[in-house]
Amino acid sequence: MRTLLITGPGGSGRTTVAAATAFAAAREGTRTLLLGAGPGDALGPVLGDADLPGLTVRRVDADAGFRADLAALQERAGGALDLLGASRLVPEETGPLPGAEELAVLRALRDAAASEDAYDLLVVDLPAAPRALALLALPEELRRVLRRLLPPERQAARALRPVLGRLAGVPMPAEWIYETAARLDLQLAAVQALLADRGTAVRLVAEPGPAGADALRTAALGVALRGLRLDAVVANRVLPESEAAGWLAGPVAQQRKTLDEWREEHTVHPVAHLGRDPRGADDLAALAAPVAPAVTGPVRWPVTDRIAEDGVLVWHLPLPGARRDSLDLVRRGDELTVTAGPFRRVVPLPSALRRCTVDGAALREGELRIRFRPDPELWPRTR
Incomplete structure (x- = not known):
């Protein structure tokens, strides 16, 4: 499966580009899953009445995921909670804590990769670049923390845990903690495998200009440091060259200069400015950027x-x-x-x-x- 992780500076039109990319691929016969991982239902207004047999659209529901996790945690830790006299929380009466949305996105990526539905292309509409890069760093960082806090080799000595607890005078971690950590590690490993897969790449969306160039440079650096592949840069809202002699001559010249600089380092797909907010199938067809063949070979730090x-x-x-x-x-x-x-x-x-x-x-x-x-x-x- 080919996976495109689409992000960019806030307000760059990344959701529109993600929807257009998925729509164009499905129209060409590619079985495509479009996953909305950004805030709210941003994909709904963009897609409008667009409907294709080969296109499936899903939105990450952080609220439902948090409630399910909370219920499962209370079920596993029920004995400890009863011993402490703690009251059970009602999942329906609680809101997601900070970080719940990021974990929900990771779970959605894992589920998409392991889905029994046969998709050829997964297009993910990620949040704005700084937050998206922090999200993509989570699997590696969390696995590292888990290995430090609960090394797998300590679980092998679980038969000695009661004795060690009496000698140390403090309770040792319960079995369910190790089981939960092992389960989470497997889930995070699945997401890491998806991100490292040769068919996975990041596509950055930015509006050509000084601010977009600075944001793109920073985002590309973050992508490289994470060892992710940069598929292409989508230059969004490019003004027509026909306006070069009019009152838009200055902005057109600035965009042209920025595009020339981007082409020296990246594969660039210019997307024309429609002059309005894109809606529906016709606009999506006009904004589609091509999906390149899968990248072969891993990113190497030789x-x-x-x-x-x-x-x-x-x-x-x-x-x-x-x-x-x-x-x-x-x-x-x-x-x-x-x-x-x-x-x-x-x-x-x-x-x-x-x-x-x-x-x-x-x-x-x-x-x-x-x-x-x-x-x-x-x-x-x-x-």
Whole structure:
């Protein structure tokens, strides 16, 4: 299945582009699922009376998901709640807590990937870029936290847990906690597998101009740091060249300049400005951007061997748009924390680099190159 994750700056028209992309694909015979993960029912007004046999539209319902999770949690922890004298919450009388919507989106992605319905294309209308990138980072971050708090190897010693609890003088984590963590880890792993799949890519929507260019540069940096593929840039609301001599000459020239700059780095799909809010099948057909073939091969952060020449190994991290003054690297054990602009990611070191010390780093042509020098105490000696 091909998956397109569509996001962009707020107000860039990403929902319209997502709907148009899904509509055009379905009209060409592609079995398409359009998943609305943005706030509210934004897809409804855009789709209007558009209806195709090959197009299925679903909206993430964070309220229903939160209520189901709350009921399940109280059911599993019922004994502990009764022991504490705690009153049960009525799911129908509660609203979703912060973070519930993000978890609902992740669950919807997992369900779409595991669905028995045969879809050829999944188009996801994500929230605005900063929030969308934070959402896409959740599976990796949550799995990392779970492994730290509840390492799987500790569960293997569950037979000793009562003894350890008496020795430590504190209660040990209950079995249901480990079971819940294991179940959540599997669910997060499924979403991670979807994001890493060769058929998954991010498509950024932005309006060409100074503000759109800045927002696009930042979003593309976040996509690269997460190790996601950038499929294309949709330049939305492009003014017609026929207006170049009129009172819109200034904006048209600015858009043309921005488009030329974007084409130097990305595949760009210009989408014309309709002069009105798009509604229904005819407008969607006019705004559709093509769906490219699936990307082959994973996103790679390769390690090159420069030991013979310079005595180092070099780790290459593609970070287009990164600036030296907004980069930071911190190594802790076998992990490296990379900060690029407003984004941060903790990544495990490749096995060869774990036996090395950081020797320096340089940013060249949109690529961060980190040098590692083998630790003589850990590196195998050659004769």
